[in-house]
Amino acid sequence: MQFRTKARAVDLLGKGQIADLPTAITELWKNGYDAYADNLKADLYKEGYNGLSKSYFLIADDGKGMSSTDVLDKWLVLGTDSKSRAELEEESEDTLWKRPRIKAGEKGIGRLSVAYLGNPMLMLTKKIGYPLQALYFDWRLLENYNLFLDDITIPIRSFEKTELLNTDFPKLKKMFLSNFDKETDSDDKPIWEGKQIELKSDIIFETENAILEEPILNNILSFFGSKDAHGTMFLVFNPINQIIELSEKDDDNIDEKMFVITSLSGFTNPFKEKTINIATAINIHTESEQYDLLTSSGNFFTRKDFDLADVFIDGKFDGKGGFAGQIRIYDQIIDYDYANPRKRNSTSFYGEIPIELGYSQGEEKSSLLTEQQFASLKTKANLYGGLYIYRDEFRVLPYGRHNADFLNFEQRRSRRAGTFYFSYRRMFGYLGLKREKNPKLIDKSSREGLINNTQYRAFTNDVIGFFVTLAQDYFATEAKESLFLDKKKQINDQNEALQADKAREKAEKIAFTKSLNSYPQRIDDHQTKYESLLDTLDEKLDTINITYSEVEDILDELQKLDLELKGLIPKIPKRYKPTETQIERLYKFENRLNKYIELVTPRREELNKRAQDKLEIRDLKIDFTKKYNAYISSLEKMLNEYRQQLDEKSVSLNKDYRERARRLINSLSENKQKVLDSIVSKEQVSLYTNEIEKQYNTLSEEAEKTLFPLVEHIKRLSFDIDEEQVQGAYKAQYEQMKYQWEQTRDTAQLGIAVEIIDHEFNQLYAKINSQLGELSKNEAISSFKEFGYLEKNFQQLEDKYALLSPLYRISGALVKNISGDTIYNYLQEFFENQIKEYNIIFEVSEEFKKNLISIKEPIIHTVFINIINNAIYWMRNKEQRTIKLDYLPEIKEIIIANSGQKIPDYRLDKIFDLFYSQRPNGRGIGLYLSKQSLNEAGLDIYATNDKKYNTLNGACFVIKQNTE
Template sequence: MQFRTKARAVDLLGKGQIADLPTAITELWKNGYDAYADNLTAEIYLDTYKDVNSPLFIMTDDGKGMSRNDILEKWLVLGTDSKSRATLEEKESEETLWKKPRIKAGEKGIGRLSVAFLGNPMLMLTKKQGHPLQALFFDWRLLENYNLFLDDVNIPVEDIDSFDDFHFKLEKLKNDFLLNFDKENDIDGNYIWEEKQLGLRRDIEDSVIKSKIPDFLSKKLLNDLLDIENGHGTKFIIFEPLDQIIEITKNDDDGLDDRQFVASSLAGFTNDFVENNKIVNTEIPVFKDVNIEYDFLNVFGQFFNSEDFNYADVVIDGVFNGQGSFNGTLKLYDEVINYSYTNPRKKDKRSFYGSFPIKVGVSQGKESESKLESNAWKRISDKVKANGGLYIYRDNFRVLPYGRTDFDFLGFEKRRALRASSYFSHRRMFGYIELSRKRNDKLIDKSSREGLINNSAYRTFKNDLESFFKELAQEYLGTDARESIFLDKKEKIKEESEAIKKDNKRATEEKKAFTKSLREYPEKFEKYKTEYQSILEQLEEKTNASDVLYADIENLLDRLHTLDIEFKTLIPKVPKRYKPTDTQLDRLDKYEDKLLGFNETIKKDSEQLMIRVQEKLEVKELKVEFTKNYQKYNGTLEKIITENRIQLKTQYDSLLKDFSFRSRRIIDELNFEKDKIVNSIDSKESVLIESEKLASKFEFLRDQINKELSPLVEHLSKLSFDIDEELVQGAYKAEYETIKYKWEQTRETAQLGVAVEIIDHEFNQLYAKINSSIDKLSEVNLFTDVEQFNFLKQNFKQLEDKYDLLSPLYRISGVVPKNVSGLDISKYLLKFFDRRIEDYNINFHSTEEFNNYSLTIKEPIIHTVFINIINNAIYWMRNKEHREVLLDYKSDTNEIIICNSGLKIENHRIEKIFEMFYSNRPNGRGIGLYLSKQSLNESNLDIYATNDKEYNVLNGACFVIKPLN
């Protein structure tokens, strides 16, 4: 007698052992890694993409693949020990794709069957170097027939030699698979397909017949696999994917929890918490339509990396020795202390689980309790929200379900629910435990791949971790912690944050008030101007009369003088505590232009009129008028002083009232139940106890005075009429905001610089290859459309010419200064901007003085400066009807002038535009003019912008280059 195996056993070992979709994908990815793949993908093609008729799911890896013999001897053999034999791959070879040997992620020999979980039918394409491409077709539902024995199942395999051969072989594979249904009876004469299983049979047959692969996808799948010598890898094409696979591509709220579950389960497939530990790349590309392609793994945010621990408010970093002891460090905000712990449990060899490193970061849930600034806090909080949790890795591969937000295996949230002072929240932490098969051989994965087996070693491992985190909270992190280092720092950060928040709120109110005034003041001014003009007209009419009397114009003169005094009140008060935005300054500039226009027209007219009025009046009448004006000035000043005094007294009274209330509260708290406590003292011991309580309460209340009352008194004592506190604070805040902004831009610029170097290197190689290809195509004359080919060649030549013009601009270090004429510069610019000058119909010209002028300088420096200025000019002239650029030279001042007819630079921006990272252009980086000024300064030249009409003849933007000394 011998065992016989039902086909159903394979279904139970495969699909039956897989808990969910993430587990199935993870198992196949692990197999790909074991096959020395560097790139693992799970591609989803929806029926809205190109000519895909029904959704397809494709698992791919660029590993070593399989030959026909490997399929027959390994892949189709369940429980094979090929991965568990340690001596299989000891050094780099063809079997490792000449890569360093890897520790195997799979070990039971059944992970490959998880493909059955993903859907049906399935086509496997696999290719080993030096062997033909193999195609295997199967529908795993066939194994659900409990009458079939494994010996009864036929799995067709075919060689694929070419693109043309592929579709023919696919149809053959499908027909060969359908032969499994030709056999009606088993060896005992029983029906294989009973009546109640005929529905399953029809479903399988229909699915197999409908299985199609679009042409574009066939080429994509086979492109890198048909090369006999070099092609390698494995691809599983699932024709009717699991419904869940399609549902995770939707964008509705109904399936949000499931999408988050799948994404968080597949994120962190390998241990990216460790620096430079990216051992394999994973992606889940989703192809919805030609305009929508994205990686599902990034839908809810990027996964963590080693740098994220720098953004944690608490970091635990150390090693457990496998016997209950931890040694490492504890970082509490910016303070690092050595920390060790031993669980006082009974030691038992049977429960030894082996040593392992652990590193955990904790992010504060409230921004006010974090040391991070807003953007950094939001960045790490978003990551924690999407992927927060304590992950377990074995030999760098994630062990599911650890790390999932809903899998709190150490019971953090349960303890918090009972007592929040336990502090640790599973939802706010991120980090890892790193296990290995060698060190931690008693911590064993379940066959279902859902966690670790609950044996003695695991229970001890879990108990040690729980005890460790409890002790850590009680000693440092809980609300009643024995050591106050963390709590003190947390409280200080919270107080500072609250103070800043209140100050920001006050600044926000000022901003709103300033913005509101910018809207209201123009309307106010229009009323003022209308009244002023009306009075002038009446005054002029009466003054022109031959018999004008002082009494006739007295009221008009009085009102006119009042309006003159009120003119200053028409200018909005610019806040000192914060720096107004450029938009606000622009609006203020436009408004001030109106006021300036008023002064230059109406106000000047009034001055002439007042001279005529004085000629008409007698000295004694003018003296009366003078006296009245004197009294009006005096009254206005007294009114302003009185208003300020009232405001000062109101604020003082309010502060004093608040001070008295807080003071009384503190004294009352000390005296609370004083008589009751005194009467309760009946022994020396009770005197000692109550004295300690009283001293403790006194110290607490004294701290309250130092925190609440003293700071205000100290601040008031430092106030002085000689120092404008608002102005000083505003200046420091503006400087801080500028520094913070510049730092962010500097990081981006550094990355941009690296990218430019890479692009430059790639461009050089690309141009060489394209040139070579075009030359070869020219020789063989493959193109029947000569005109189109020449057009292609001409366009590439233009692109190459542009690159040649540009490339010297960032290779300045080895360039020698030379004599460059204005004519040389003009010709270079015309060549560089030829297409754009023509497209925008720009009148680009230079004067004779400019063309004849020359200077000694490194050519790339002066070219870069002009390119930057002209490029900006073209941008700002786009919406102008008249577009002109003029290059000129003033010999008397030795200055080069570059002006255009675009937008004029506002006066408040004239100096700012040369600051690094300052830009008024949407998405502008604000680097060009800064670098232009710096490079010119190094060549003993300077550049500035001006609105002086002597220079700015085109009334747009105007730049002047002059000698530095």
């Protein structure tokens, strides 16, 4: 007798053993990795995409693929043991000449998980040098409990030409449908009966309607089209609803979608220094967009995220109950050992397991991170936070999922967060298993976690004990060591002070914005009233006999409005730097006010003169006295207003101080008599002494945190130091340093890139030049008109590169006398195309041409190129585009002017700051480097709106000798 296998057994081993969609995809991706693939992907082609009549799901890898023999002897043979033996292959054609890999699969049935994805299925696979293999099957056929495995025909065809797949696909389907030719088995019993008749009908219908639509066929042909193509692809014609819903944008299935994303992210261990270089993606193709589902909600963790962790654990569990490693608490590293007091025996040994785990604080105020860093890490933790398990660098599901808190962190925290510090959602990192070192920690048959055997229970017991003890030692509310709590308190205090300062700064910003918004109306009202008074005064002065009393009120009102002019412009806050937009608006307001003053001042002076002519000396002295007194009164008013504010604030602070102090004293003294009356033993004296001391220390700390700093601050105040100005200057400097540091990293990379590109260009030019030389020897080729164009265009490209190339090599250049004429000719050649394209008039004076500059040639060329390049950009929208180069011999200054956009006065100095730019995507480096380079050469450059230089009323730069 022999065992016979029902077809249902394969269904139970395959789809029946897969817990969920991510597990099914993971199993197939692992098989791809075992086949030495570097790219593992899945594609959902949604109905409507490029005219598709239905949705398709495709999962593929670029592994070594299979020949017909491989398909028959390996893929169709269940439970193959080559992986479970964990034998390393030798580097060869079978490894695609890559380093041998430890196999991720081990049971030999992972391939059957494709049945979970939907039906029917077309498998396509190709090995280098072999024809394409196609296998068509509908896994639901295996659900028939009357069929034995040897009753089933699995159609396979070889294709020497991939293009024939579409025409021969119906033959594959016909071969599969032959499974339904027989109505009865050998005992003359019906094969399909009862409810399974409907199943049979569905399988036949869907096979007959399975077609390779053009977008899908093109994808297949693209994947397998080349002679050296290799890999395996599974095409599912009717994917399950869970796959289809991955493309939906509504919130109804957001949890299910995130479940898939978080389960398939971090497929290989991203936390390790040297990780497996495997690319994974789930591409969604819809009628309106295409994107990778795995990165659609944010990127997964990397090893660099450990640097941002407030707490970092790095060590190893020895498999016997012990841990040894290091703990970084904020910026301090300590050695830490732990031994679980559990009972030990040889059967519970689970092998050495490393752990690397980062932990982030729940509140920004308790973290050393910047606001941006904290927000970024918190977003990642909310999406992907958890403790992952990797075996041989491959993720073991379900560990790391939000619902896979297998060490019960949250359960303990819910009992007492102050004791059980660690939260599952705030951690990120891994426990690293190896098949070789941890053979007893094995997957369940469903691939959904590890089997709960003796070794697993010992392992989890050790890790739980470690985290509980570590929390009690350092992180609990009443921890044995105060390192973490002391540092956390210090950080909290600093952050709370900064938040309070930000709140005050925000209030000032709002007030400043309001004043900016109210300015136009204020100046309109002032101007209307002022001009009305001038008109009235003008009418009065036209009277032949006018007395002082008739114009006295008008003159008084004008004097009052004159004093108010100063207060019309909003005061710029000293404690923070206004935005560029606010400064821009303020600049426009000042311009408007200045124009208003310029407009009315001549008329005001003319009327004053007429008034002097009309009025007697006595009247004028009275008016002068009034004006004098008005200035005194205005000054007194300002000083008294601020003194009143000072008095009110002093009274308020004194009152607040006394109330807070009284509350602290009362807190300590209110129970004094009650405590004294309750003491009846010596032991109680000692106990109450400790409690009172603890309460005293708590109240003292509160006083030191809230009361004393204010007094110390007031003691340091001085009329000679503007504290607001100092604080604002430091804050502005800090923000500028932060911004510059971020930009400096990009600049450094840019410099490296230029060096690499320069080297590569030299080699590339040499190769192209040599190849063109060889081609020119062939008369048939060189006679073509297009070849002549190619030679000419290459020569122009080489000429441009020759112009630019010397600018890279400033350090080796020599100082020499360079004429203005040389600079002018160089610029005309360098900007030849732009000058023609924008119809730019390039003026140059004879004085400029004759002038000699003693400097390194690359430096002066770089300066002029940068300024002219900026000029071209800012002149694009001007009707008249002129660039002018001039030299003023009497003051030895070079002028570079253009008719583009004028630089506002407040920006004239700022444009030379590092990383300051008004151009979209501008780096703000050019003018900074130009100034630095000229300074080193004994020259200086500045921008000006002085009409003596800026004759074109655009941007104007002056180069002069540096006298500092």
